[in-house]
Amino acid sequence: MRIALDLNGAQVEADVEPSVSLADLLRTKLGALSVHLGCEQGVCGACAVLVDGRTVRSCLMLAVQGDGRSVTTAEGVPRRRRGEWAAIESAFVELNAFQCGFCTSGMVVALEELLSREAVTRSEVAAQLSGQICRCTGYAPIVEAFERALASSGRLCDGDET
Amino acid sequence: MTLDIDRRKGHLRGERGRFTRGGARYSADFAGSETLAVGFVRSTYGRARLRGVDLTRVRASPGIFAAFDHDDVSGHVAPLPVRYGPGKTYDWHLLADDAVSFVGEPIALVVGVNRGAVEEACEVAAINYEPLDPVIGVDLAQVEGAELVRPEVGSNVLFAAARHAGDVGASLESAEVIVERTFHLARQSACPLENRGVVAFEEPFSGDLVICTSTQIPHILRVAVATVLTRPEESVRVLVPDVGGGFGLKCQVAAEECLVAWVAQHLGCRAAWLEDRWENLVGSNHAHDEWVRLRVGFTTDGEITAVDADVTVDVGAHSSYPLSAALEPSSVAAHLFGSYRVPASHLAFRGVATNKCPSGAYRGVGGSVANFATERILDEAARALGVSRIDIRRRNLLGMADMPYRHPIGGLIDVGDPRGLFDRLLQRVQDETPTLAALDATDARFQPGDSGALVGVGLSVFAEHSSPGSAIYRGRGVTEVPGYDAARVELRDDGTFIVFVSSADAGQRHAEICRHQVAEALGVDSEGVSVVEGDTARCPKGTGTFASRFAVAQLSAALRASTRMSERLVEVAASFLSCDVEEVKRDEMSFVSGAGGASVTVKELAHWLYFPDGARTGRVFEVPVVESGYWDGGPTFPNCAMLAVVEVDAETFVSKVTRVVAVEDCGRVLDEAAVLGQLRGGIVMGIGDATLEEHLYSPEGEILTASFMDYLLPTVGEMPTFELTLVNDERLYSARSESGAKGVGEAGTIGAVGAVGCALASAIRSRGGILDSLPGTPLRLFDACSSRLEKGTVGR
Ligand code: FES
Numbered sequence: 001m002r003i004a005l006d007l008n009g010a011q012v013e014a015d016v017e018p019s020v021s022l023a024d025l026l027r028t029k030l031g032a033l034s035v036h037l038g039c040e041q042g043v044c045g046a047c048a049v050l051v052d053g054r055t056v057r058s059c060l061m062l063a064v065q066g067d068g069r070s071v072t073t074a075e076g077v078p079r080r081r082r083g084e085w086a087a088i089e090s091a092f093v094e095l096n097a098f099q100c101g102f103c104t105s106g107m108v109v110a111l112e113e114l115l116s117r118e119a120v121t122r123s124e125v126a127a128q129l130s131g132q133i134c135r136c137t138g139y140a141p142i143v144e145a146f147e148r149a150l151a152s153s154g155r156l157c158d159g160d161e162t
Numbered sequence: 163m164t165l166d167i168d169r170r171k172g173h174l175r176g177e178r179g180r181f182t183r184g185g186a187r188y189s190a191d192f193a194g195s196e197t198l199a200v201g202f203v204r205s206t207y208g209r210a211r212l213r214g215v216d217l218t219r220v221r222a223s224p225g226i227f228a229a230f231d232h233d234d235v236s237g238h239v240a241p242l243p244v245r246y247g248p249g250k251t252y253d254w255h256l257l258a259d260d261a262v263s264f265v266g267e268p269i270a271l272v273v274g275v276n277r278g279a280v281e282e283a284c285e286v287a288a289i290n291y292e293p294l295d296p297v298i299g300v301d302l303a304q305v306e307g308a309e310l311v312r313p314e315v316g317s318n319v320l321f322a323a324a325r326h327a328g329d330v331g332a333s334l335e336s337a338e339v340i341v342e343r344t345f346h347l348a349r350q351s352a353c354p355l356e357n358r359g360v361v362a363f364e365e366p367f368s369g370d371l372v373i374c375t376s377t378q379i380p381h382i383l384r385v386a387v388a389t390v391l392t393r394p395e396e397s398v399r400v401l402v403p404d405v406g407g408g409f410g411l412k413c414q415v416a417a418e419e420c421l422v423a424w425v426a427q428h429l430g431c432r433a434a435w436l437e438d439r440w441e442n443l444v445g446s447n448h449a450h451d452e453w454v455r456l457r458v459g460f461t462t463d464g465e466i467t468a469v470d471a472d473v474t475v476d477v478g479a480h481s482s483y484p485l486s487a488a489l490e491p492s493s494v495a496a497h498l499f500g501s502y503r504v505p506a507s508h509l510a511f512r513g514v515a516t517n518k519c520p521s522g523a524y525r526g527v528g529g530s531v532a533n534f535a536t537e538r539i540l541d542e543a544a545r546a547l548g549v550s551r552i553d554i555r556r557r558n559l560l561g562m563a564d565m566p567y568r569h570p571i572g573g574l575i576d577v578g579d580p581r582g583l584f585d586r587l588l589q590r591v592q593d594e595t596p597t598l599a600a601l602d603a604t605d606a607r608f609q610p611g612d613s614g615a616l617v618g619v620g621l622s623v624f625a626e627h628s629s630p631g632s633a634i635y636r637g638r639g640v641t642e643v644p645g646y647d648a649a650r651v652e653l654r655d656d657g658t659f660i661v662f663v664s665s666a667d668a669g670q671r672h673a674e675i676c677r678h679q680v681a682e683a684l685g686v687d688s689e690g691v692s693v694v695e696g697d698t699a700r701c702p703k704g705t706g707t708f709a710s711r712f713a714v715a716q717l718s719a720a721l722r723a724s725t726r727m728s729e730r731l732v733e734v735a736a737s738f739l740s741c742d743v744e745e746v747k748r749d750e751m752s753f754v755s756g757a758g759g760a761s762v763t764v765k766e767l768a769h770w771l772y773f774p775d776g777a778r779t780g781r782v783f784e785v786p787v788v789e790s791g792y793w794d795g796g797p798t799f800p801n802c803a804m805l806a807v808v809e810v811d812a813e814t815f816v817s818k819v820t821r822v823v824a825v826e827d828c829g830r831v832l833d834e835a836a837v838l839g840q841l842r843g844g845i846v847m848g849i850g851d852a853t854l855e856e857h858l859y860s861p862e863g864e865i866l867t868a869s870f871m872d873y874l875l876p877t878v879g880e881m882p883t884f885e886l887t888l889v890n891d892e893r894l895y896s897a898r899s900e901s902g903a904k905g906v907g908e909a910g911t912i913g914a915v916g917a918v919g920c921a922l923a924s925a926i927r928s929r930g931g932i933l934d935s936l937p938g939t940p941l942r943l944f945d946a947c948s949s950r951l952e953k954g955t956v957g958r
């Protein structure tokens with residue numbers, strides 16, 4: 001079946017079998033190699049993308065469900081962030097918020113969802129990260145990179161921690 | 163795919179920022195649309211005879227080009243000789259021959275247009291199994307007349323060895339107290355976030371068989387592929403793209419890697435196998451699943467008189483290539499009491515085959531359980547003797563004055579100061595009354611935390627064995643692991659340097675660290691140095707990346723090559739400046755003649771060498787200017803002292819590691835951020851091992867943990883507060899490492915298994931629970947408190 005979607009700001013079309021996952025479509029037909037498959041069981045978060053602004057696990061969503069929607073992968077985040085991106089990238093690099101980098105696209109997408117909000121608390125950062133597995137870093141530098149990115153744009157607030 | 167850094171933008175490993183923009187490239191990313199997908203029909207039985215494999219329907223499935231079983235490939239693919247002991251190998255048939263021995267074992271391979279088609283076709287393979295009773299568990303495997311997992315070996319004990327030092331019998335006899343317990347660490351696996359993945363093709367210009375694969379051991383893999391395909395080794399080229407984590411899993415040669423290479427060679431196509439998580443959990447290597455029975459004698463004031471250890475490891479259905487079934491048992495046996503004085507010891511250790519997934523390496527290997535067993539028995543001894551947990555360690559820890567120390571278990575330790583690290587660890591908590599009280603308490607009865615949780619504190623002080631050299635592998639009878647690593651430094655005609663190394667990166671930032679070290683040694687700007695890694699055609703042969711080999715063996719090799727290059731440059735400069743070598747002085751980037759004060763830069767020298775003007779007189783220097791270095795030192799003994807605090811919910815028995823304090827001596831700190839990254843990541847991995855991760859098999863041989871819903875990994879919620887100190891004391895650098903580094907890849911994991919394990923044990927002690935088995939899952943903690951069985955003994 002033929003579907004059309006907005007991928008990282010560009011209108012794209014593709015023929016897909018009904019059983020193909022959104023992750024497979026993005027990787028194999030649309031060249032979005034940032035979408036990593038860590039489990040295809042909906043657990044690790046490496047395949048996270050934004051669909052209409054909300055993070056989803058693209059390994060669990062069918063490609064046909066993406067018809068008419070707007071999809072953002074890690075490749076598209078820098079453009080969405082514009083002037084803010086350089087600081088975010090250097091936060092990840094300087095803080096060593098990745099080693100092997102396999103989880104990083106999913107992390108960047110998860111962060112992008114938070115960056116689209118007005119205000120984010122530390123516990124919301126932790127909650128957002130709880131669905132994203134990293135085997136390398138022990139998480140601390142990722143939390144720090146998230147908080148630095150949110151703080152530098154004035155979005156990190158103390159909020160209600162309960 | 164070749165890995166120059168920095169100098170050529172856009173290359174892999176070019177700059178780190180690309181990882182955040184989706185620009186990393188892992189093996190799966192090299193499987194383009196022209197690539198055929200390879201999949202495997204895998205055994206659904208733990209043990210069965212194969213009466214027939216019928217692939218007719220598979221071959222007729224839509225999108226399928228070919229399918230092969232053992233008999234189809236046997237004329238083309240030789241079995242791989244797999245070692246299980248010194249001088250002993252058996253033939254590993256990469257596709258099961260007439261029997262299967264674990265769930266997930268490859269039986270047939272299927273080649274098709276894409277992964278989906280291949281997966282569907284695999285489903286319709288008609289495999290006629292004659293099910294046999296599987297051998298699940300080391301007890302069953304060792305009973306008289308047990309069924310044989312590997313009939314060709316003739317015994318389920320694939321590997322067994324023993325070592326003695328001193329008179330253990332007499333030393334135990336004279337001990338005031340003997341503490342005896344058996345400790346267990348569950349079957350676990352490394353679970354890098356990226357599964358394995360292989361893309362292979364024949365490169366048309368050279369005819370080389372190119373294998374782009376997610377591996378830690380490119381050179382060893384090349385030998386294995388050349389062996390099974392009976393091709394000249396130099397016609398096989400292994401390329402390592404970005405690797406999404408290894409942690410030991412990727413330092414085994416996988417049957418699939420060899421078979422995909424064969425498909426590319428046989429069909430003349432580009433072929434890819436991209437492992438999925440189910441395959442990774444059931445069929446890639448497992449680790450651990452080991453029992454350590456300790457009998458340790460103590461004097462009344464807690465001094466160790468002798469250690470008697472018996473180690474049994476469930477190594478699964480096959481020995482592994484190249485590290486063999488000796489790996490885990492030998493590693494457990496080598497790490498016991500590594501930072502403590504041991505007057506006499508007896509060790510017996512063995513690897514026992516069962517019908518489970520074959521074992522391989524996983525970060526820290528046997529060090530994790532050895533550390534847990536050592537520290538737990540010290541806690542039990544302290545309790546039995548009525549001394550504090552701190553004092554019993556102080557009494558036995560090795561200090562700087564003891565070095566070098568010939569450890570009867572761990573071998574000759576050249577340098578280290580575990581006692582000093584332990585003192586520094588205690589200084590960090592000296593103002594914390596509850597923590598110290600917990601450690602002092604002889605009966606381990608602690609105050610509940612604010613939340614009413616059971617609070618426990620655990621200690622571990624250990625020495626790892628990093629970067630073993632060839633002597634260790636030959637000692638185990640393993641000839642497949644070279645044991646050294648190597649480097650080649652070349653001066654290019656533009657005055658820059660290129661370094662080729664034998665290691666393989668999986669996110670440790672090798673290229674960047676190596677570049678800076680080499681630039682410093684050469685006295686040049688690091689902009690003028692690039693590093694090539696992970697390409698067997700261009701890089702010198704070596705062992706690869708595991709057991710902290712990069713910081714120790716690889717960098718030492720690179721520094722040796724750099725030192726030689728520096729010396730050579732001085733000779734060239736002397737010739738250029740027409741002065742004696744002794745007169746040449748270094749001034750920033752230039753060489754200066756002491757006599758005349760004339761100077762020449764490296765760039766000018768390179769030009770002079772590579773673009774001769776035809777009028778040169780005097781000594782002739784040939785190009786290219788290349789120097790090599792290799793390192794076969796080791797092992798080094800990094801030390802760490804760690805303290806963990808856990809809270810266990812008194813109702814649900816769910817645990818939370820709240821805090822990990824560590825003092826680490828990894829020798830010279832080459833890159834502080836990288837070292838801290840290794841420690842933190844390792845600690846969280848160790849928390850997973852100590853609290854969550856466990857592969858389970860049913861008695862029928864079925865694996866019950868085939869997804870991340872059942873095999874639980876630590877998330878951000880399991881992250882503790884980290885309080886980490888790096889010692890970086892020159893007196894503790896090792897002469898066995900030219901780089902001064904002793905290695906830090908495994909410390910976090912080993913330490914956390916011991917410290918967290920002991921903290922959990924101390925937390926449930928107030929409920930009468932005894933914890934000798936990890937992970938301390940809620941169920942296991944609950945059971946320990948309910949049964950209140952004293953499984954070990956304390957007696958005289
Ligand atoms: S690959 Fe989708 S959640 Fe793991």
Ligand code: FES
Pocket residue numbers: 097098099100101102103104133134135136137355406407669
């Ligand atoms: S950086 Fe390797 S999984 Fe996160």
